[in-house]
Amino acid sequence: MLIKTPKSYHLKESEITPENVFLNRRELLKGMGFLGAGALFATASANANAGWFSKEEATKFKTIPLKYTADANTAKLILTPESKVTTHNNFYEFGAQKNQPAELSQNFEVNPWQLTISGECDNPITLDYDDLTSMFALEERIYRLRCVEAWSMVVPWIGFSLADLLKKVAPNSSAKYVVFETLHDPKQMPGQDDRRLGGGIAYPYVEGLRIDEAMNPLTLMSVGLYGKTLPPQNGAPIRLVVPWKYGFKSIKSIVSIKLVSKQPITTWYKLAPNEYGFYANVNPEHDHPRWSQASERRITSGGLFARNRIETLAFNGYGEQVAHLYKNMNLRKYY
Numbered sequence: 001m002l003i004k005t006p007k008s009y010h011l012k013e014s015e016i017t018p019e020n021v022f023l024n025r026r027e028l029l030k031g032m033g034f035l036g037a038g039a040l041f042a043t044a045s046a047n048a049n050a051g052w053f054s055k056e057e058a059t060k061f062k063t064i065p066l067k068y069t070a071d072a073n074t075a076k077l078i079l080t081p082e083s084k085v086t087t088h089n090n091f092y093e094f095g096a097q098k099n100q101p102a103e104l105s106q107n108f109e110v111n112p113w114q115l116t117i118s119g120e121c122d123n124p125i126t127l128d129y130d131d132l133t134s135m136f137a138l139e140e141r142i143y144r145l146r147c148v149e150a151w152s153m154v155v156p157w158i159g160f161s162l163a164d165l166l167k168k169v170a171p172n173s174s175a176k177y178v179v180f181e182t183l184h185d186p187k188q189m190p191g192q193d194d195r196r197l198g199g200g201i202a203y204p205y206v207e208g209l210r211i212d213e214a215m216n217p218l219t220l221m222s223v224g225l226y227g228k229t230l231p232p233q234n235g236a237p238i239r240l241v242v243p244w245k246y247g248f249k250s251i252k253s254i255v256s257i258k259l260v261s262k263q264p265i266t267t268w269y270k271l272a273p274n275e276y277g278f279y280a281n282v283n284p285e286h287d288h289p290r291w292s293q294a295s296e297r298r299i300t301s302g303g304l305f306a307r308n309r310i311e312t313l314a315f316n317g318y319g320e321q322v323a324h325l326y327k328n329m330n331l332r333k334y335y
């Protein structure tokens with residue numbers, strides 16, 4: 001018998017959502033000769049065969065199949081359907097309503113793109129659009145995504161570890177934090193100069209991590225989901241995914257990554273420091289002033305309003321991988 005040791009970040013079969021998604025995904029992987037083989041070259045047409053690839057999905061923007069490796073273990077997971085992952089979004093640059101990013105971002109230009117990694121390091125670099133998907137071996141990572149508004153999803157991201165990228169630029173000893181910035185281009189991102197549409201936050205969107213959080217192997221630079229490049233509403237061409245923190249840390253459409261010596265002032269923190277801490281680790285014991293964080297609504301194929309209330313886990317369930325980063329910290333103070 002073949003016994004696979006699951007990577008610790010994979011979800012368990014038991015946390016699962018709907019059966020048809022599970023079965024379809026398994027069929028898909030089997031059909032691709034994946035269950036048992038090492039690598040999966042997913043194609044858009046293979047995805048289209050799966051039942052959850054529905055017409056609700058925004059289709060104008062062309063996503064491109066990606067070559068990536070996955071662990072056979074991922075076939076066991078039930079995912080939030082692609083049609084929900086790509087139509088229920090927070091991306092205020094394209095509007096603060098959940099449906100607006102998918103509607104208003106379909107002409108977003110992602111190629112050419114420039115991502116600059118600079119600051120406290122020996123070898124600053126600038127990557128272009130093609131570098132983003134060719135510089136590193138891509139892998140699929142199935143992560144929970146927990147929004148501070150108390151909804152959550154399970155998403156099959158594709159990407160590479162931020163640590164691999166940072167190692168390339170050789171951070172120096174003053175590099176204590178990492179600051180990320182989203183593209184600032186109000187012509188393309190109408191929310192950036194329309195305060196009502198853009199939810200009244202300051203642009204460009206800025207986020208940050210402590211260097212040890214950035215170097216943690218769970219911290220992902222994502223260039224795709226569901227086997228293809230990212231749709232614009234999910235942060236094309238490249239976004240951060242930090243699965244143990246509230247979703248607002250996972251900044252989209254990044255053009256700058258800078259190594260710095262001081263904790264940066266980040267977008268949501270600047271707006272309301274009492275509501276959005278710099279750390280923003282998922283913590284069921286520390287409520288947001290407007291939302292209890294004790295439980296969450298898992299978005300499944302059962303409809304956005306299906307009853308899917310589940311308990312929220314400390315560090316979003318990734319404590320084994322990341323709790324040590326906060327060993328001597330009072331997480332009520334540093335929320």
Ligand SMILES: Nc1nc2c(c(=O)[nH]1)N[C@H]1C(S)=C(S)[C@@H](COP(=O)(O)O)O[C@H]1N2
Nearest residue numbers: 089090091092147182205247248250251252
């Ligand atoms: N640039 C930018 N990044 C962003 C946001 C945003 O408004 N602008 N919203 C954040 C929030 S609040 C969440 S929950 C996640 C949502 O990611 P998704 O739409 O891919 O599910 O993106 C995060 N990244």
Ligand SMILES: [Mo]
Nearest residue numbers: 147148247248
């Ligand atoms: Mo969020």
